[in-house]
Amino acid sequence: MSTSLGLVGLPNAGKTTVFNAITAAGAPALNYPFCTIQRNVAVVPVPEPRLDLLASCLAPDEVKPATIEVIDIAGLVKGAHAGEGLGNRFLDDxxxxxxxxxxxxxxxxxxxxxxGGSADPVADLQLVDTELMLADLEVVQRRLDQHTKKAKAMGGVSSTVVDLFSRIASCLTAGRRISVDELSDEQLSYLEQEPLLTTKPCIVVANCDEDAVDVAAHELQALVREALPRQVIPFPGAVEADLSSIDEAEREEFYHELGLEHSRVPELLRAGFELLGLITFFTVARNKLHAWRIRRGRTALDAAALIHSDIAAGFVRADVFTxxxxxxxxxIGALRSAGKLRSEGREYEVRDGDVLYVHFQ
Ligand SMILES: Nc1nc2c(ncn2[C@@H]2O[C@H](COP(=O)(O)OP(=O)(O)OP(=O)(O)O)[C@@H](O)[C@H]2O)c(=O)[nH]1
Ligand SMILES: [Mg+2]
Structure with missing residues (x-):
């Protein structure tokens, strides 16, 4: 299942600083380009206020949040698609x-x-974007050649894949990413199996000064909207990284002193979680409360398989409430009396915020 978020950008853009803010990992984030060469990886809990609320109702012995993986990747420079600055290796990451x-x-x-960057965030954004597009163009042209040859060998029938790669190639040549609206369901599921750099979901993290969070949000959002439609999240990286090592109870006071209402880390992680197309469901069993992540559109049987393969194999029904x-x-007693507890079968589509108890034999 899709679960990893990669931090990408120019050298010294603050990727490791943002990584440290999210993970409190304390990875080296120093003032020289290519400080990061080997990627940094951490698994972090996804902030989920409903988990605390559920815990206060159910008083479980154990509470386990859902997690996602965050990966801090080395900086890309101009020419990365052609191998500049160890570009090929970093693109593989x-x-x-x-x-x-x-x-x-x-x-x-x-x-x-x-x-390699300028003082213009949009130009910096476009520089990296162009490198990703050029790297994809090379891959797409190669795949297009292979599939065209295959189609010819099979009597000249143009396949969906040939059509897919021709469309992507013409978009990339024109300097833009292909949009999901331009593709059929079949082509989209092919791309899900073999994604390109520019077909991965992406949001922009505006790494800004703490006194410019709103400015960065407005300015960059307006500029980005014109250049490339994408969500922008303003994030004061340096401050968030500094405060990540401070005890949570004391942190709030520091945020107030700096004129910030609260940490932006939960917002960033939630956005990343949604970007991955994930939703949260919960289970309560043997007095353990557990939050799980699952792709939107998946069934109660898929959810059971995440919990344990035996539970999926013996699936009978799921008790569901929100x-x-x-x-x-x-x-749970009051919920049952109010008729808010349903019994669902294996095909039931799990919704964000559902609590499931799976009966199996
Ligand atoms: N003032 C300020 N400095 C920052 C911020 N983010 C990063 N820096 C500084 O910028 C320098 C580079 O930060 P890194 O987080 O190492 O940047 P990077 O993108 O990981 O760089 P590479 O690993 O070289 O690609 C460090 O000296 C950071 O302290 C920020 O939000 N504000
Ligand atoms: Mg770094």
Whole structure:
């Protein structure tokens, strides 16, 4: 299942700083380009306020949050698609992630070297984007050749795949990413199996100064919307990284002192989680409360398979209620009396916020 987010961007854009803010891993984030060469990897819990609410109703012995993987990748420079700055290796690291958080430098600090970038965040964004598109164009042309030859050998029937790669090649040649709206369901599921760099879901992280969170949000959002339609999340990386090592109870006070309302880390992780097309469901069994991640559109049987293969193999039915209903009724007994507990079969489509108890034999 898709679960990894990759931090991508120019050298010194603040990728490792954002990684440290999210993970509190304390990876080296220093003022020189290519400080990161080997990627940094961490698994982090996804912030989920409903889990705390459920825990207060159910008083479980154990609470386990859902997790996602965050990967900090080395910086890309101009010419990366042709191998510049170890580009090929770093592009391969991007190929392994499921979705991209594109970190763009919006902080001022003049002492931080601008490695290949300008003082213009949109130009920086486009530079990296162009490298990803050029790298994809090479792959797409190669695949197009292979599939065209195959189609010819099979009597000249143009396949869906040939059509897919021709469309992508013409988009990339025109300097734009293909949009999902331009592709058939069959082509989309092919791309899901073999994604390209530019077909991975992507959001922009505007790494900004703490006194410019709103400015960065508005300015970059407006500019990006014109250049490439993409969600922009303003994120004061340096401050968030510094505060990540401070005890949670004391952290709030520091945020207030800095004029920030709260940490932006949960918002960034939630956005990443949604970018991956994931939703959350919960299970309560043997007094353990567990949050799980699953792809939108999956069934109760898929959910059972995540919990344990034996549970899926012996699936009988699932008792289902929503976290929201449990919190408003206060207990499972009250929920049952109110008729809010349903019995569902294996084909039931799991919804975000469902609580499942799977009966199996
Ligand atoms: N003032 C300020 N400095 C930052 C911010 N983010 C990063 N820096 C500084 O910029 C320098 C580079 O940060 P890194 O996080 O190492 O950047 P990177 O994108 O991981 O760089 P490479 O690994 O070289 O590709 C460090 O000196 C950071 O302290 C920020 O939000 N504000
Ligand atoms: Mg780094």
């Amino acid at each position: 991007i190929r392994t992630v499921d979705a991209v958080l594109h970190v763009v430098r919006c902080f001022r600090q003049p002492t931080v070297v601008r490695a 976290a929201h209903d449990l919190v408003s009724h206060g207990s």
